[in-house]
Every structure is written in C-alpha cells, then in structure tokens.
Amino acid sequence: MEDARKQILIRVYVLYFILLMAGLAVIGKLVYLQVVEGDELREKARQSTMAYHSVEAARGSVYDGNGMLLATSVPLFDIRMDVASPLIDDELFHGKVDSLAHALANLFKDRHHRNYRSDLISNRNAGNRYMLIKRNATYTELKVVRNMPILRRGKYRGGLIEVPRSRRVKPFRQLASRTIGYARPGYKVGLEGAYDQVLRGDSGKHLMRRVASNVWIPVDQGLLVEPKNGYDIITTLDVNIQDVAQSALEENLRRHQAAHGCAVLMEVATGEIKAIANLKRDTATGQYHEAYNYAVGASTEPGSTFKTASLMVALEHGKFNVNDSVDTRDGRMKFYGQEMVDAQERGHGRITIARGLEISSNVAISKMIHEAYVTQPEKFSQGLQKLGLHKPLGLEIAGEGKPLIKSPGHPTWSRVTLPWMSIGYEVRMTPLQILAFYNGIANNGRMMKPMFVKEIRSAGQTVERMEPQVLNPALASRETIKKVQEILVNVVEEGTAKNLFNTVYTIAGKTGTAQIAMGSEGYVESGHVASFVGYFPADNPRYSCIVVINKPARGSYYGSAVAAPVFKEIADKVYATQLDIHEEKVDTARSVNIDLIAGYQQDIQGMASFLSYSVNGATAAARFVSPVAEPSGIRVAPRHFRSGVVPDVRGMGARDAVYLMRRQGLRVQVKGRGVVTRQSVRPGTPVVREREIILELNV
Secondary structure (H helix, E strand, C coil), X not given: CHHHHHHHHHHHHHHHHHHHHHHHHHHXXXXXXXXXXXXXXXXXXXXXXXXXXXXXXXXXXXXXXXXXXXXXXXXXXXXXXXXXXXXXXXXHHHHHHHHHHHHHHHHHCCCCHHHHHHHHHHHHHCCCCCEEEXXXXXXXXXXXHCCCCCHHHHHHHCCEEEEEEEEEECCCCCCCHHHHCEEECCEEEHHHHHCHHHHHCECEEEEEEEEECCEEEEEEEEEEECCECCCEEEECCCHHHHHHHHHHHHHHHHHHCCCEEEEEEEECCCCEEEEEEEEEECCXXXXXXXXXXXXXXXXXXXXXXXXXXXXXXHHHCCCCCCCCEEECCCCEEEECCEEEXXXXXXXXXXXXXXXHHHCCCHHHHHHHHHHHHXXXXXXXXXXXXXXXXXXXXXCCCCCCCCCECCCCCCCCCCCCHHHHHHCCCCCEECHHHHHHHHHHXXXXXXXXXXXXXXXXXXXXXXEEECCCCEEECCCCCHHHXXXXXXXXXXXXXXXXXXXXXXXXXXXXXXXXXEEEECHHXXXXXXXXXXXXXXXXXXXXXXXXXXXXXXXCCCCCCCHHHHCHHHHHHHHHXXXXXXXXXXXXXXXXXXXXXXXXXXXXXXXXXXXXXXXXXXXXXXXXXXXXXXXXXXXXXXXXXXXXXXXXXXXXXXXXXXXXXHHHHHHCCCEEEEEXXXXXXXXXXXXXXXXXXXXXXXXXXXX
C-alpha cells in the first residue's frame, strides 16, 4: 500500500515538473519573440494589416433643362497584375510573357514590348503582388486586356486586378463651364460645388489588405457597406441658347479686343437662368475661355444702367414726375468742384426727365437727384435699399459679389457721392444683381431670385423639385413700374439703343457705359465697361438679358455699340425658336421668300412652323439637316457628323458651322458673311486639336 502511494506521488511530481518546464518554455519563447524578434515581427504585422477603405459612389450627372448632358463621370480603370501569384507557375509565365508584353505594347503604344517584358519579369522576381500596368485605362481597353495571355485566366489564376476610377467630363466643353463648375478637395466651384453632396452620394467600404509598403489590394469578401450613388441635377440652362449666347459674346469680344465679358438670359416669370456665358481673353494666346464667373462674382460700378433705379426711387418719393423738365445746358455741370459731362458734349438743353433717361444724360439724372435729396441723402439711400439692391441674391453658387449701396456715414461718403451714385458710380453691383432688378421691372415689380437648378432626380425619378423664389414682391407701385417700362421701351425706339429697334418684336432696356475705377487713383483713361440690360418682348416680357463687356480696346466703347448687338443676337435667336412667345400669327396667304441653308433641325422646324410651312423628312436622330424647298413645303435631309474628323459645314450658316468645328476642338476663323462656301481643311480629315480652320462665307 505504501509502495503504491509512493508511485502515485512520483508520477504527480513528474507531471508537475513537465508542466512547469512547458510553462517556462512558453514564457521564454514569449520573451524571445518580444525582445529578439519583436521589431521584425511587428514590421511584418504592419505590412500585412487589413483595413476597410472607402469606395467612392458613382457621381450623379448634370443636365440642361431639355435633358442634354452637361457633365458626367466617365469610368476609368487602373489595371494591375498579381504577377507573383503562386497560381501562375513559372512554365506558364515564361511561356507567355513575350506574348503578353507584345499585346500590351500594341494596345497602349506607350512603351516598347521589350520594356513591358523586362518590367513583368523584374516585378515577378521581386514578388510584386500589385504591379501597375496602366493607369486610367478606358473600359474598351480593359476589355482587350481581359483577353490577353495569362490575364485571360481571370482575377485569381491570371492575376488580373481591376481598380475602377472615374473622370469628370463636360460634353459641351466650354459651354457654361464655369457655372457648371467642379468639385475637388478644398475647391468647390459652380453647381458641381454647390450640389456636391447631392451629386457625390454616399461612399461604401471595402476590406483591403496591405501587401507591400503602403500598397493595398482588395480582399474578396465583398463590400462592408454598398456605396449609394449620387443624384442627378436638372439645371435651368438651355444648351441651344447657351451656344448662341457664348458665340455672340465671343464674336463681339474678338471684334473689340475686349478683356472679358459676360451674358446672361433669364426667364422673367420664374427667374430661371437659360444661358450664362463668361469669357476671358488669354493675353498669351489671344483666345477666349471661361476662367471666372463674372456674372456672379464681379461686383463693379454699373454706370448708366443704375440710373433706372435712381429714377424709380425719386418717383416713389414723389420728388418729380417723368414729364418734368430739367436744363442740361451744354452737357456739363460741376458738383463741388468736380465736373460731370454728358457723352454728347454739346448737351441737350432743356429736356424732360424721361428723355434724360432715354438718352442717358448724366447731367439730367444727377442734377434732379441732387436737387431732390441734397438735404436728406439718407432718404435716397433708403429708397435704394427698399428696392433690395443692397442685399446679395443668395445664390447657391459660391462667390457672389457683395453689392455696395452707400449711406451717409460710410467712410468714403462725400458731398459728391449723391450725384455720382445717381448715375451708377460709387456703388457696386454684379451683372446678375442688375439683371434681377430689371427682370423685376419686366415682371411688373415682382423681383425673382435667379434660379439655376429646377430638379434633383434619381434614376429618372424626381426626388426634389425647386420652386421659384420671390425676393421682392413689389419693387415699386404699379404706376411707377408702368412709367419706367414705357421709358425703357423708348430707350430702344428713340434713345441710346435705337440700333436694337425692329418691327418684329419690341425690346425694352438700358445702355450703360462706365469708366473703370482704380481705387484712390481715380479712373482709367480709355478704360470702360460697356453694358446693356433689358427684356423682350416688351409688351409681354418673357426673357430678360444682360451683356457686360470689359475694356473694349478697338472701336467704340459705348454700351449701345459693344454690348447691345450681343443682346440682339441672343434675343433674335430666342424669338425665332420659342414660338409660344409670338402673339400674332403670320398671314399665310402672303408670299414669303426665304433662303434655305443647312443648320440645326430644331431651328429650321421652328422657323418653318412660324411661317406655316410643312416639314418633310424630319427625324429625331439628326440634329443637323439640309433643307430643300418643295411645292408642299420644306424637305430636310439628315447631316451626320462623326467625332474625331473635320465636319463638312459647307452650305451652313456661320453660327452652326462654328459650333460644329469647336465641338471637335478646332479653332475657327470666319471670313465674310452669309453661307459657308469653303473650308480650309478638307472634310473627313482626322482632327488635330486646336488646329485653326478658316471658313469662307458668301451671301
């Protein structure tokens, strides 16, 4: 019995000893790992860390009001290869590496096949599991790569890794480019910036594994969180009107060698912006491009377009009537030692106040305002503020310039401020703020907030619809608004904008010419801003428009000669194509002779409908057509243009021809007037971007 107990105790002691030794061994190994191999193991752990990375959602697109695509994301791919994958054995790799190198070189044409072969071999020897083959490849290129030797075996057996990316593109390039804008880290410009969160959507998360220093590859465990794609936004813009506005603006900027300019078209009843063009001259190349949104951000002295606001304030206060007279004498008058002059140096003598605005007499307006408010200038400032001219419009687009309407007590207020304010100096407003004011006059006193986006959609379904917003329900009394409306019509019919008068439809508006201020240094000699702002048809206003051209260096610098022609070209185009604004029908019984030229199908159909002609052969698939007169009406034949080749624009008008050339990335020079009879580069020639092409026109 005693022996049995000893045997049991011996066994227990042996077991305890073994367990103790095992524990000490474990502790020793832990110490060894921590002290001796710790740094190396920690580095390996760091290099093999797994983490969830953000997966960018598909960004929404931007459309014009008619569904034309203005901005969208094009899918691109980084093509990589797990060239050291154990599933690609040496026999397969070395047997096919030459074929793969030749295929890659033939597709991308960026390196010789020997360079590709060398890179593939060296990366395999280095154990690279994430070799970059091509960055920003297109989907078409990716499809070819998927069928290449080795890679055609797929993600695992062939080592093909596809990393999706995207690039933002604007199909119409420069058209409204600055207003459409962009969104980048730290920079949010235009509508892309204002609606970035809506367009961007919500990112997802994907499990990634680090296989080398700061290189991550996706782990095939699906997405932790699926990304939620961004919504689309439907703008108020109209690409066709935008094209006209931008072309007309650029043509006049070139003609007058101006520094920059802008043109904006707004719908009177809603405030919807149909077109907004901003062009600046590149001093190095002489070309014009959209670099800054002058219409939104450039707060400057407006000059004579401000006189209408001064007149409205005084009429509302009962200071005088439009038929009261004022003696302008020889067109010169001094206010506290500073001389003010009219553009017509001989003066106009005694005229009515209404006539003073029609001919834009500085002396007439400033003299009457000074006499009315010299003892109470704060009342004049309060009247301007009641119009809402001192407040920003509150646009969703960032960067709106701040208006300045001075009051007594302002640091720069002086005795001459009142008369100079009355004619648009010592105040500051942006072109869009001025347009909103005149749009309010056209809208019978109801001032609307400029509107750029009317819908937000998801997969074609409306998520949110924006409603027009009223900034000021009544700028002035109906009586004052009516008087001002009549004067603005007379500006075009008998005043400074007589060159806009036509018998087809009525235009109302005001010219503006302002010298450019240089701070304390005064005004720049021969430095001017020419403008015209108005609306049409004046008897039933549908659209308002402003054109501002800065520093015209060639020819006249007056608003009537520099800015007004741009206004008219835009108005003519809109009136010709927007048939619902025509109040009277054409007498179909009379004979109408028209010249038929190739052009935009919608324009030709609109004009034919206006003249009560039938159109045969129309097809929605063709944007441009060639018309031929027939006894039964007009027959149109489609004209198709391929991307990447010089289009055949012979027989077309200058506007459509220039538009088609610019879409291909060509620089255009137009000679003559009428219809394109010759183009310097043969149709069908491959396009070389920024190549100049000369279009010769004859009537």
